């Protein structure tokens with residue numbers, strides 16, 4: 001299985017359970033592993049045969065700029081389901097972390113793995 005990975009992808013979004021978190025965007029850090037539907041690009045060297053990772057970051061930025069999630073759980077689930085359906089990936093791992101939100105904890109978050117149901 002071939003995998004595209006994106007590490008320490010930082011983006012801004014409204015996230016959290018508290019009233020201030022519904023108004024003030026926070027930086028979150030995403031780590032993604034995206035299984036590829038095909039390894040064709042390894043032979044052809046054509047972007048049309050690849051999963052274009054720049055489209056993934058654009059789509060995530062667009063999703064997160066238009067929505068507020070209360071929980072990191074729902075944020076990661078929405079990203080995972082979008083990647084499985086829109087990018088035809090068979091399997092995805094999504095981690096999302098908040099930075100410096102609890103004293104003494106540099107990063108905290110959640111990591112989920114999801115597979116496409118055929």
Ligand SMILES: Nc1nc2c(c(=O)[nH]1)N=C([C@H](O)[C@@H](O)CO)CN2
Pocket residue numbers: 015016017018021070071072073098101102
């Ligand atoms: N399991 C979770 N616990 C908590 C979350 C969360 O998203 N998932 N969020 C918060 C608050 O929004 C907090 O991060 C604000 O500092 C608390 N617990």
